Amino acid sequence: DTEVTQTPKHLVMGMTNKKSLKCEQHMGHRAMYWYKQKAKKPPELMFVYSYEKLSINESVPSRFSPECPNSSLLNLHLHALQPEDSALYLCASSQTQTGSYEQYFGPGTRLTVT
Amino acid sequence: AQSVTQLGSHVSVSEGALVLLRCNYSSSVPPYLFWYVQYPNQGLQLLLKYTSAATLVKGINGFEAEFKKSETSFHLTKPSAHMSDAAEYFCAVSVQGAQKLVFGQGTRLTINP
Numbered sequence: 189d190t191e192v193t194q195t196p197k198h199l200v201m202g203m204t205n206k207k208s209l210k211c212e213q214h215m216g217h218r219a220m221y222w223y224k225q226k227a228k229k230p231p232e233l234m235f236v237y238s239y240e241k242l243s244i245n246e247s248v249p250s251r252f253s254p255e256c257p258n259s260s261l262l263n264l265h266l267h268a269l270q271p272e273d274s275a276l277y278l279c280a281s282s283q284t285q286t287g288s289y290e291q292y293f294g295p296g297t298r299l300t301v302t
Numbered sequence: 303a304q305s306v307t308q309l310g311s312h313v314s315v316s317e318g319a320l321v322l323l324r325c326n327y328s329s330s331v332p333p334y335l336f337w338y339v340q341y342p343n344q345g346l347q348l349l350l351k352y353t354s355a356a357t358l359v360k361g362i363n364g365f366e367a368e369f370k371k372s373e374t375s376f377h378l379t380k381p382s383a384h385m386s387d388a389a390e391y392f393c394a395v396s397v398q399g400a401q402k403l404v405f406g407q408g409t410r411l412t413i414n415p
Contacts, residue, residue, distance in 0.1 A: 192345075231405060236401060243401060298343070
């Protein structure tokens with residue numbers, strides 16, 4: 189099974205709302221990633237968790253707050269977002285964080301901030 | 303630092319024709335290279351990867367890519383395009399010990415009937 193699942197599929201939220209995105213994998217992978225993808229652009233890395241510890245934060249604004257409750261789950265908590273944060277949010281996982289292992293991507297959450 | 307350049311933001315071919323999507327990389331150490339495909343409103347799917355075992359790599363859906371160190375290239379090919387190949391294709395690079403994947407800007411492949 190090489191599946192990464194993400195919920196919800198679509199999310200519309202106001203600028204004062206608090207919401208969370210969820211990602212799950214059952215491949216035993218120890219590295220998990222959050223990416224943001226704008227239309228017609230490549231994914232941009234936001235956060236990396238390795239063995240459930242945050243190892244990379246690509247200078248992401250604090251209105252995005254990641255959480256890794258266990259090795260299978262990754263959350264992204266959203267608060268006071270701006271309209272320009274509207275994008276496709278992709279979760280990925282890989283066996284470990286070393287460069288040779290491919291990343292498996294989920295289907296994404298399409299976020300619209302109104 | 304490593305980087306990837308995909309030549310051509312949009313490639314259009316006829317159904318049954320050869321598909322060639324170009325990717326050049328820059329890396330001071332031996333790289334790992336990947337091709338991903340993204341269909342509309344979906345996540346990225348791994349097509350194939352190069353990790354130094356063999357220079358010609360075969361992937362899913364009839365795609366293959368050849369690693370050419372002298373040309374710093376990793377072009378993606380498919381002998382005969384199918385309508386279902388229409389999608390966005392991303393080349394990506396990482397290196398041993400690297401903590402992240404670096405993506406090219408993507409190439410949109412259109413298949414004409």
